[in-house]
Amino acid sequence: MGIVLKQSFRNTIIIYGAFIIGGINTIVFYPRFLESEFYGMVAFLLSASNLIMPLTAFGIQYTIVKFYSSYTTKEQKDKFLSSVIFLPLLIALPIGFFWDFFHEWIMSKVAKENAIIENYTFYIYLIAVACAYFELFYSWTKVQLQTVFGNILKELWNRVVVMILLLAVFFEFITKQEFIYYLTIAYIIRAFVMMFYAFSMYLPKFYFKLPDNILEIIKYSGYIILAGSAGAILLDIDKIMIPGKDPIEKAAYYAVAVFIGSFIEAPSRAMTQILQPLTSKSLNEFNTKEVENLYKKSSINLLLVGGLFFLLVNCGVSELFKLMPDKGYAGGEYVVLMISLAKLYTMFLGSNGAIINNSTFYKITLPIAVGMSVTVYFLNTLFYFNLGFGTDGLALATLITIILFNTFKLWFVNTKFSITPFTPKSFKLVFIITILFVSFYFWDFNTPIIQIKGFSISPIINIFLKCILITILYVFLMIKLKISNEFGALLKRFYK
Template sequence: MGIVLKQSFRNTIIIYSAFLIGGINTIVFYPRFLEKEFYGMVVFLLSASNVIMPLTAFGIQYTIVKFFSSYETKKEKDKFLSSVIFLPLIIALPLGFFWDYAHLWIMSKVAPENQIVENYTFSIYLIAVACAYFELFYSWTKVQLQTVFGNILKELWNRVVVMLLLFAVFFKLINKEEFIFYLTIAYVLRAIVMMFYAFRVYFPNFYFKLPENILEIIKYSLYIILAGSAGAILLDIDKIMIPGKDTIEKAAYYSVAVFIGSFIEAPSRAMTQILQPLTSKSLNEFNHKEVENLYKKSSINLFLIGGLFYILVNCGVSELFKLMPEKGYAGGEWVVLMISTAKLYTMFLGNNGAIINNSKFYKIALPLALGMSIGVYLLNEIFYFKLNLGTDGLALSTLIIIVVFNTIKLWFVHNKFTITPFTPSSWKMFSIILVILLVFYFWDFPIDNIYLWKFPIHPIINIAIKSILITVIYITLIFKLNISPELDLLLKKYYK
């Protein structure tokens, strides 16, 4: 786990820096510099592009990770990369040619009061294709175990660009319509930068000859493209469905709560970048012991780090909403709790998904993803549209589906590989998280009415003091109970 922890630690710092910038954008700048309606439109466009992206990517980002390490010679690897680099165009080009029909379909799903999106739907296509090629070249570097620069582009690039564009809107250097245009260009530029870096890390000799297992590659890609497209629906269908019933600014309100709840998953995103190729390599080498080792250690380390941020987020969320300029953004505590709980359970499963997607049992990913996407859609229809539970209903749908299907994945890996992520430390971690959460969730410091240039800073003071207290108690218990030897060594290194 040495290389995993080393790069994961760097990637975690990058991702949390990105989340910090994203949090400032989401909580401070977006609501103040963009109208809530326009912010809701941005959320809708980006969510729609996230749903389309797996389709345009043709599953190549996963295909590269799965197959690259199975080739023994450079020539074989170069043939493979030469073949897959053009596969996304099979879907991207026809989709762009018939985009007028896609545009009409999108607008048919949008309520009449939200027609503001009509002039910007082509940005959905451009961002989806740019993200598809970014993920392709990012996987290109992952298999070389070089994840840090790509992670900077993936996590920091767009958030920094958004911050700069929001300031440009504030100082009237650009208008709100131009904000969308420049944001789209930023996604395209990111893909180009990633391409040049990928070629610098590993530049192949291009062959106009297909690898011998090309049929297996295409078959795998087709399964993963369908699974990825269905899986993406789970992440963004909520934000896409909101404009079909409520005004588009509700998407902005919900997006803020989901962003806060998703804050805890940064370590998972960081560790996954390096765990995917390592898991694939272990499976290709039939190293069952290493697969189990990665499974258990990724689980406890992600559960440990994610648990701390799960407590911090949920114990500080009520104060955090006090920073929002409009009341419509507040009241999302239940959304934050449910989304963060779903994320924490996913983190507890460690590299479970990487094991399934890179093994000979990858076909199960398709029915699982389809079941998740159909399930969350149906539950949204019930909770949001019929029972009128509002955005709490959307979050509840997501929580139920993630818990149910992650449990199925947990059982599946145990059934096929006879391994689980459980260790004695798992139950210790669950107890620590639950007890600290219950102790601090309903209690806040009574500091109030402190402003700096009309900006409320008393919530920040309350969050900071409470977070320091929770963190000290949490880390002390982690050390005392020896939860993770790897993390103990890492922290002691920096402590000294």
């Protein structure tokens, strides 16, 4: 786990730095500079591009990780990389050619009062293709076990660009309409930067010959396409469905709550980037013992870190919403709770997804992905449109879907490999998280109202005090009960 922890630690710092910048954008700049309607449109466009990105990528980002370590000679690796670099075009080009049809379909699903989307749908396609090629070249560097620079581009680049563009809107250097244009250009530039970096890591000799197992590669990519889209569908289809019933401002309100709830998943995103190639390598070498070792250690460490941030986010979210300028953002506490619970449960399962995606049983990802997509769609329709649960219903649909299908994946890996991610310490940790949540969720520090130039900083003080108290108690219990050897070793390095 040495290289895993080393790069995961760096990536976690980068991701949380990106989340802080994203938080400033989401909670402070977006609502004030773009206002709810235009922010809702931006959230809609980006969510739509996230939905079709896995399709345009043709699953190649996963294919590279699975197959690269199986080749033993440079010639085989070069043939493989020379081939996969062009495969996304097989889907991206036809989608672009028939975009008028997709445009009409999108507008048919949008309520009349949200016609602001009309002139911006082609940006969905451009961003999706740019993101598809970014992910391809990011995987190119992952198999070289170099994830940090790509993680900076993936997590920091867009958020920093958004901050700069929002400030440019505020100072009237650009218009709100130009914001979308320049943001799209930033996504395209990012893909080219990632490409140049990937080639600097490993520049193949380009062959016009297909690898011997090209049919297996295409077959795997076809199966994995929907598996790659499942995560995006679960969260982004919600924002796509909102304009079909309510004003697009609600997409902005929901996007903020989902962003806050997703804050806890940063360690998972950081660790997964290096766990995927290592798990694939262990599986290709038939080293089941190392697969199990990665499975258990990733589970306990992700739950440990994710559990702390789950507590910090949910126990301070009511105070956080008091800082929002638009009252429409308030009331999203249950959305935050359900989304963060879904993320925490996924983290609890460690490298479960990496094991399935990179094993010989990868075909199960197709029915799982289809099942998740269909389930969340029908549950969204039931809770949001039919029963009128509002955005709480969308979050509930996501939570139910993730619990059901992640539990199935847990059972599947145990059945095929006879391994689980759990240890006795896992359940001790779950108990600690539960007790601390119940203890701190229902009260806040009763600090006096303090205002600076009409802005109340009392919620900030309450959040700060509660976070300090929770963190001290949580870390003390982790050390006292020796929940994670890696966590203890990391703390000892700081003591020295």
